[in-house]
Amino acid sequence: MGFLQQADGGTAVKEPCWRGCFSDATFYKRRAKVGDMLIREATRMREIESENAKLKKLLAEAHLNIEALKVASR
Structure with missing residues (x-):
């Protein structure tokens, strides 16, 4: 969730993906699933x-x- 919030805060998607050791595809897949959930x-x-x-x-x-x-x- 923190990675999603970072990207929504204006950080480039590649930055949190790099720090979290996961791919851009994983990020987008997770964002599609979780969306704006708390x-x-x-x-x-x-x-x-x-x-x-x-x-x-x-x-x-x-x-x-x-x-x-x-x-x-x-």
Whole structure:
């Protein structure tokens, strides 16, 4: 978020990218995703995405367990 704010403040895009060790493409991709969100909104979005990934993993494991039980019961 700080890098996005620096670029919005008038700094050239290449400067924060160079300091942050990421490409211009990564910067623009992130800016398109985050846009004008506040820092707390972006943080909350990251937390939700992390929780979503964990839930997807749990669901996949549950489906594997169900399939294993079906095979074992045959």
